[in-house]
Structures are given as C-alpha cells and as structure tokens.
Amino acid sequence: MKGGRNLYIGLVHYPVYNRRREISATAVTNLDIHDLARCARTFDLPGFFVVTPLESQIQLVQRLVRHWLEGEGAIYNPTRKEALSLIQLSRSIEEAEQRIFHLWKKRPKRMVTGASPSPSAIDYEEARRLLKDQETPYFLLFGTGWGLIQELKDHSDYLLAPIEGKGYNHLSVRTAAAIILDRLLGDRKEKKGEEDGSIGDG
Amino acid sequence: MKGGRNLYIGLVHYPVYNRRREISATAVTNLDIHDLARCARTFDLPGFFVVTPLESQIQLVQRLVRHWLEGEGAIYNPTRKEALSLIQLSRSIEEAEQRIFHLWKKRPKRMVTGASPSPSAIDYEEARRLLKDQETPYFLLFGTGWGLIQELKDHSDYLLAPIEGKGYNHLSVRTAAAIILDRLLGDRKEKKGEEDGSIGDG
Numbered sequence: 001m002k003g004g005r006n007l008y009i010g011l012v013h014y015p016v017y018n019r020r021r022e023i024s025a026t027a028v029t030n031l032d033i034h035d036l037a038r039c040a041r042t043f044d045l046p047g048f049f050v051v052t053p054l055e056s057q058i059q060l061v062q063r064l065v066r067h068w069l070e071g072e073g074a075i076y077n078p079t080r081k082e083a084l085s086l087i088q089l090s091r092s093i094e095e096a097e098q099r100i101f102h103l104w105k106k107r108p109k110r111m112v113t114g115a116s117p118s119p120s121a122i123d124y125e126e127a128r129r130l131l132k133d134q135e136t137p138y139f140l141l142f143g144t145g146w147g148l149i150q151e152l153k154d155h156s157d158y159l160l161a162p163i164e165g166k167g168y169n170h171l172s173v174r175t176a177a178a179i180i181l182d183r184l185l186g187d188r189k190e191k192k193g194e195e196d197g198s199i200g201d202g
Numbered sequence: 203m204k205g206g207r208n209l210y211i212g213l214v215h216y217p218v219y220n221r222r223r224e225i226s227a228t229a230v231t232n233l234d235i236h237d238l239a240r241c242a243r244t245f246d247l248p249g250f251f252v253v254t255p256l257e258s259q260i261q262l263v264q265r266l267v268r269h270w271l272e273g274e275g276a277i278y279n280p281t282r283k284e285a286l287s288l289i290q291l292s293r294s295i296e297e298a299e300q301r302i303f304h305l306w307k308k309r310p311k312r313m314v315t316g317a318s319p320s321p322s323a324i325d326y327e328e329a330r331r332l333l334k335d336q337e338t339p340y341f342l343l344f345g346t347g348w349g350l351i352q353e354l355k356d357h358s359d360y361l362l363a364p365i366e367g368k369g370y371n372h373l374s375v376r377t378a379a380a381i382i383l384d385r386l387l388g389d390r391k392e393k394k395g396e397e398d399g400s401i402g403d404g
Contacts, residue, residue, distance in 0.1 A: 035376060038370075042368070042371075042372075044367075044370075079372045163244070163388070166244070166245070168246075168281070168285075170243075170244075170281045170285065172233075172237045172240060172376075174377055174380075175237050175240065176380075178373070178376075178380045178381050179388070182381040183388075186365070186381070187366050
C-alpha cells in the first residue's frame with residue numbers, strides 16, 4: 001500500500017461531549033494512544049496529533065512517549081518506538097492545523113468522524129478519492145468520550161459517514177479509527193480491476 | 203449489513219507464543235474483551251469466545267461479564283450489556299468448536315489470523331465469499347501475545363492473509379480484529395455495482 005502521506009489524524013480530548021452531552025475534556029488513555037500510533041504507522045501516516053488542553057494530560061503523554069522513545073521501552077520494543085514517534089501533542093485542533101499548514105503551506109482540509117448518520121456525510125469511496133489528491137493535506141479527527149461536538153462538525157470541510165453496524169453504533173474509538181483508516185487507505189488489491197491502483201500496490 | 207450470523211470469533215489466550223516464541227498462556231485484558239464484544243455486536247456475530255484454560259482468568263472474565271450483564275454496569279451502560287452478552291468462555295479452542303458443532307450439527311470451519319504472510323493464506327475476497335455460505339459455521343481465531351502457534355495454523359481449514367502495512371505489522375489484536383471483521387463483513391455499499399449485495403444492504 002502507498003499509505004496516507006497527506007493524511008494526519010487527531011485524537012481529540014477536547015472539545016467532546018460527556019455522557020450528559022455537555023462539552024468537556026476527557027482523560028488521555030494509554031491504550032488509545034498506543035493503538036492509534038500503531039495504526040498510523042501501519043497506514044504510513046505522517047503524523048498523529050493527541051489533542052488536549054490539560055497540562056496534566058500533556059505531561060502524561062510526554063512521559064509515555066519518552067518511555068517508548070528514549071527509555072526502557074525503546075529497548076524492550078523498538079517497533080513500538082517506531083509507531084510512537086509519530087505522536088505530536090497539541091493543545092487544540094487549531095494548533096495542530098497550524099503546524100500542518102506550516103509544513104504544507106496549505107490549510108489542511110478538516111474531516112470529522114462520528115457515530116451518527118447525517119445527510120451531509122460523505123461515504124468512504126468519496127473520501128478515498130479525495131485523499132488521492134496528494135497535494136492537499138487532510139486532518140481526520142476522532143472524538144473520545146461521547147464524541148466530537150456538533151459545532152466542530154458544522155465547521156469542518158467533510159463529515160465522514162459512520163460505520164454502519166446492525167442497529168449498533170458503539171465501537172471504541174480505537175477500533176472505529178482502525179476500521180476507518182483501513183477503509184480510507186487499506187489495500188484493496190482483493191478487488192481486482194475495480195480500483196485504479198493509485199493506493200493499493202496490487 | 204446482513205452481518206455474520208455464521209461467523210464466531212475466538213480470542214485465544216492459549217496456546218500462543220510469548221516474546222521468546224515459547225508456547226504460553228497470556229493474561230486476559232479487559233479492553234480486548236470489551237472492544238471485541240463491541241465489534242462482534244456491530245457485525246452481528248452470533249458469539250465471541252474468550253479462550254483460556256487458566257482458572258484465575260476464567261473467574262476474572264466471569265466477574266467482568268456479570269458486572270455488565272447483571273451488576274451496576276448493566277444500568278450504567280445498556281449498550282455494553284448488549285455487546286458483552288455475546289461472550290462465551292471456553293477452556294480450549296476445541297471446547298468452543300464442540301459448542302458450535304452442538305448448535306449447528308456441523309463442524310465449524312476454523313479460520314486463523316496472523317501477522318506473517320504465507321503462500322497458503324486466502325485473501326479477504328475469498329474469505330468474504332466463503333462466509334456467504336450461511337449453512338456452514340466458521341470460527342475465526344485471533345491470537346493474543348505474540349500470536350497463534352504454528353501448529354494451530356497447520357491444523358486449520360483456512361489461514362487468512364495478514365493486514366499489509368507499509369513494512370509494519372504490529373497492530374494490536376483489538377484493532378487488527380476490527381479491521382479484519384470489517385473486511386469480511388463490513389458494508390460495501392460504497393462499491394456500487396461491484397458486489398453482489400448479499401452482504402451489504404445497499
């Protein structure tokens with residue numbers, strides 16, 4: 001697979017909804033960060049932003065990353081180091097977008113995900129097609145807690161269709177993100193002759 | 203989506219390899235169980251077997267399941283209950299297969315997963331096609347630790363191709379299982395006219 005060299009992902013801990021649909025900040029989860037970093041490396045993404053404004057959480061992630069990049073973890077498990085080196089911390093979505101802009105000299109297109117259907121959502125085929133424009137950076141956001149707030153969805157370039165389960169839309173953010181990345185960038189070589197080949201390597 | 207009413211999954215904690223490629227038993231991880239149960243429910247699977255011969259681990263899973271099915275968890279989060287009710291405990295792969303046999307009066311076809319490529323592996327298109335035979339039960343195995351032992355792979359009906367990452371095959375079992383289930387059963391409606399429609403619901 002060619003991978004998503006123009007696709008950045010962000011795991012958003014604020015602003016998201018809590019259980020009571022209030023705007024809140026969630027705590028960082030070690031496993032989310034590991035799992036998403038490993039997915040990011042698998043699909044050859046250029047960066048994975050952990051978005052949180054909370055100083056305590058920032059320090060926690062810094063400690064985690066240091067352990068695997070420079071500490072004992074780096075010796076114990078070099079493949080984890082490879083994945084976690086993709087992590088960047090940012091205090092807001094906008095700060096992450098600023099950094100992408102700085103690298104690309106182009107504003108990244110913001111693509112948000114969620115579990116609810118919406119008439120304005122684009123499907124995976126369309127999103128795959130968009131990502132083939134390698135001149136444009138994309139920033140794909142995953143919400144923790146009870147999901148990204150509505151205002152964020154309203155201020156995005158694209159809203160991605162939810163993963164349709166049979167009357168059940170309660171995947172963890174880890175597994176949902178993995179499925180979404182595979183749908184966007186995964187090898188489609190099994191679909192012989194149906195794909196133009198610019199992503200799958202055949 | 204129609205879902206995989208003939209596809210059972212098993213999360214195998216023994217026999218798997220450890221770090222030194224010795225045959226061993228791993229500890230059960232709460233999050234693996236939650237994530238895979240939620241995936242199983244999303245794809246409408248009939249059952250999710252947690253395979254472990256260790257009495258301590260069996261009790262741990264029983265306690266976990268009870269909490270979400272009958273305890274406070276059931277009130278706090280009914281959707282989790284719905285997912286975790288798919289869990290069955292079995293002391294061995296064979297015991298799980300016996301139970302599937304008992305229900306179907308037919309031996310389930312065993313399909314194993316792994317991170318290494320193999321010339322005998324089948325691709326996802328072929329596996330999707332196999333699963334459409336709704337008269338035959340399938341048992342899809344995921345290994346914890348450093349993966350399912352070779353002997354298991356040698357004694358299976360099918361070995362599924364690994365998820366091809368760009369020179370990186372170190373996904374967590376949670377995210378790998380999610381991607382694999384989506385490839386096998388996920389809605390393919392985005393591929394208009396390319397699928398026969400027996401799995402995707404359009």
